[in-house]
Amino acid sequence: MQDLLSAKFAALADPTRRAILGRLALGETTLSDLARPLAMTTPGVAKHLKVLEHAGLIARGERSAIRPVRLQPEAFADVQNWIDACRRHWEGSFDRLAAHLAETAERADAP
Secondary structure, X not given: XXXXXXXXXXXXXXXXXXXXXXXXXXXXXXXXXXXXXXXXXXXXXXXXXXHHHHOOOEEEOOOXXXXXXXXXXXHHHHHHHHHHHHHHHHHHHHHHHHHHHHHHHHHHHOO
């Protein structure tokens, strides 16, 4: 089984799911309201919601005629932490490369 971080990245890889998350960032809504601007059937959107829910990025209301869908912003924390760690790694690597190139240039300029 996939780890949760991989499930989140897989869910975020799809542009339709990102559009759904963008809409949910404005507030909770219903399945039919999500489907309308996407020009998709509600069963099609429901499949995307299942992926997002499995990844922990959204939550759905209790079973009823209208189940509100809402964003789970705290679920993005581990994605952000992973991205921040990558950024620190690459920024550190680029800083070391810049220092090395500066040192090499200084040695080349020295008599």
